[in-house]
Amino acid sequence: MKPPPRVVLDTNVVLSALLFGGGSPALIRRGWQSGCFVPLASTVTAQELIRVLSYPKFRLSAAEQTELLADFVPWVEVVDIPDPRPRVPPCRDPLDLPFLQLAVAGKAQSLVSGDRDLLALGGAPGICPMLSVDAFCRRYLGE
Numbered sequence: 127m128k129p130p131p132r133v134v135l136d137t138n139v140v141l142s143a144l145l146f147g148g149g150s151p152a153l154i155r156r157g158w159q160s161g162c163f164v165p166l167a168s169t170v171t172a173q174e175l176i177r178v179l180s181y182p183k184f185r186l187s188a189a190e191q192t193e194l195l196a197d198f199v200p201w202v203e204v205v206d207i208p209d210p211r212p213r214v215p216p217c218r219d220p221l222d223l224p225f226l227q228l229a230v231a232g233k234a235q236s237l238v239s240g241d242r243d244l245l246a247l248g249g250a251p252g253i254c255p256m257l258s259v260d261a262f263c264r265r266y267l268g269e
Contacts, residue, residue: 167205
């Protein structure tokens with residue numbers, strides 16, 4: 127039996143899946159919870175998710191933030207990012223580098239994002255395919 131694909135989910139994708147329950151984000155949430163794919167995280171990407179969940183615009187209590195993380199963290203495989211960091215294609219936004227480094231270090235089959243800067247790197251050598259949420263759902267979740 128083939129192991130499930132290893133996938134990096136950008137913070138915006140995880141947030142959508144956790145906060146907004148319908149459509150493609152809901153498919154992604156069900157996908158990680160059913161083992162259709164393995165989401166990867168590093169210390170830096172996990173810290174970003176925790177930081178973003180605490181943004182005032184989401185109006186989430188500490189208990190709600192913890193509950194949402196509990197719907198994601200048990201399915202995540204943590205990847206240690208080596209030092210020196212893996213070489214990745216140049217990216218316009220330095221905040222995207224941890225996701226690219228995670229994809230390389232974690233041997234991801236794809237990186238899922240709504241971020242145009244990341245999606246633009248889709249054909250770059252040395253990196254896995256960059257997929258939109260809808261493209262990921264079609265390719266891996268049969269939707």
